[in-house]
Amino acid sequence: MLQKIGDSLKGKSILPWLILVPLALIFAFWGATGMVSMDFLGAQTWAAKVNGKQVPLQEANDVWRNQQSQWQQQFGTDIPDDVRAELQEGVLERLIRARLVGDRSQDGGYRVSEARVQQEILSEPAFQVDGQYSETLALARLAQIGITPEKFRADIRTSLQNAELERAIGVSEFLTPTEIGRRLALEDEQREVRVALLPVDRFRSSAVPDEAALAAWYAKNGKSFETPESVSLQYAEGSLAQIEAGITVTEDDLQAFYAENKDRYIAPERRRARHILLATEADANAALARLKAGEDFATLARTLSTDTGSAEGGGDLGFSDRNAFVKPFADALFAMAQGETRGPIKTDFGFHLIRLEGIEGGGTRAFAEVRADLEQELRRDRAADRFGEQQEQAQRRAEQPGADLAAIAKDLGLATGVVPVFLRGTGGAPLGTDPALEAAVFGDKLLGQRLISAPIALGDDRFVVVKVASHTKAAIPPLASLRGEVVAAVQRERATAAARAAAEGAAARVDSAATFDNAVRALGVVAEPARFVDRRDPALPSTVRSALFEFPRPVRGKPVTRAVPLPEGGYAIVTFTQSRSMPSAGDAQLRSFRVQQITAGQGQAAVGAYIEELRSSAKVEKNPRAFQ
DSSP states (O other), X not given: OHHHHHHHHTTOOOOOGGGGHHHHHHTTTTOOOOOOOOGGGTTOOEEEEETTEEEEHHHHHHHHHHHHHHHHHHHSSOOOHHHHHHHHHHHHHHHHHHHHHHHHHHXXXXXXXXXXXXXXXXTOGGGEETTEEOHHHHHHHHHHTTOOHHHHHHHHHXXXXXXXXXXXXXXXXXXXXXXXXXXXXXXXXXXXXXXXXXXXXXXXXXXXXXXHHHHHHHHHHGGGGOBOOEEEEEEEEEEHHHHHHTOXXXXXXXXXXXXXXXXXXXXXXXXXXXXXXXXXXXXXXXXXXXXXXXXXXXXXXXHHOSOHHHHTTTTEEEEEOGGGSOHHHHHHHTTSOTTOEEEEEEETTEEEEEEEEEEEOOOBOOHHHHHHHHHXXXXXXXXHHHHHHHHHHHXXXXXXXXXOHHHHHHHHTOEEEEEEEEETTTBBTTTBTOHHHHHHHTSHHHHTSOOOOOOEESXXXXXXXXXXXXXXXXXXXXXXXXXXXXXXXXXXXXXXHHHHHHHHXXXXXHHTTOOHHHHHXXXXXXXXXXXXXXTTOTTSOHHHHHHHTTSOOOBTTBOEEEEEEOTTSSEEEEEEEXXXXXXXXXXXXXHHHHHHHHHHHHHHHHHHHHHHHHHHHSXXXXXXXXXX
């Protein structure tokens, strides 16, 4: 099995990761090809079942790795334990909903034309050089992430079909002018408010809680101070890049390799076609008769073709090889002479009239032209062979009784290192958070028996053999070791409770006919002057702003007063006296833009509700060990 990994790397070039960032977004549901040991998952190969159809386990783990990478890039830290389960659940739910929408769009008869799919592919920035589509680059990109052109085309078609379903739902939603007016008035509302702040430090006591109080608090809240289970690791690492750096190829090697693989450097024949797509054979025959009568093909395509993606350009599909088209279309096009017109040709999309505009390619590329690619590929192939052999040897050595990590590393030329702290759930640098690695590290073989692991793949081009040097179980530290932190936490909790009680008492006094000024003055604070604020006013603390616009409206002029927590601790006393609407005056363009935003938001909400309905009525089974 390990040798197959090496074989799969042959012929692939590894470009810098940053070059692949655009593709990483496109292929979020596909991810990069990788090997993850499934031994600890038993025979299950699915992450979820949706109405009897499987979401592959590999697909879920690929998306999860992508999620972890995004977290690292955004926050620079590993994912905390209390967030990990929630994110993993989110990954599964996104895949489940994607499957449901895909099935519904297919069942609902939503289809997109081959030309539309082709246009989407040609416009993909990751496939372009200087703004122009490059088929060579496209194929290389797809090869790097382990997706065939056919699979990519099918996924693009599914994505476009899903978009058509969502668009149909979205445009079916509308708001009346009265509803839009109310919505704008609500968004433009301003509320008159007065605020008195009671910071938490104002109520913080310098008195140290007694030991009984600290012990009681810690018994209740000590779990939040728990240290996670961890190990320290020793590891030996095999790297394709390290092997490749030591590979030397000669000119004779390159010439021989070119001769052996010359047929691979034949540029595929590409043909430029125009087409007119019509719904019925009768329509197609009528259009063909007009062509035979001398009418211009491009002009007819603009006026008659139902393929909106190419009609504007006179039906021009550009230069493409045979694989770019469905079989009946390709068979006809690649049997035509230049300038010839054929049709009607029936496909799943309708009836086509096809005109062949040009032919290019089909020749063999010279050695000098492909030399750089040859050298990279040959070096890569030889490195892949050695990489696979290195893994096989590491596998055999690790299985032997008394296997020694240092001896294996020395004999096989593996790099060595240590991970001082490898945490359950978050891993540790430089090995990261690979699920298979964590499963091995915290399994009985390494923890209980203290043996070394078999090679564990960390992607296609890297593996490690690891050994646990020491193990620390999850534990709540003794109170004495955290006494200062606990004292501060108890003092803050008591101060917050005191601030809340004071704020709620003041709010109650205002409701009982006391003036706002008198109520807050009794607390030794001065309220801010009354002013009107909107929903975006940055001068108000975020919690106060959010709470204010959820207050009920004053009745018969009586203010609404509440105690509201502050983001940094403490409380605010907030009184709401009146409201007004302040729409943007005289700016028709701004109003039109806002109406479009509201309408689009309504459509998005409808799509969301539709998907949730699909989800609630679906039969779903989740693999509880999908990410272990």
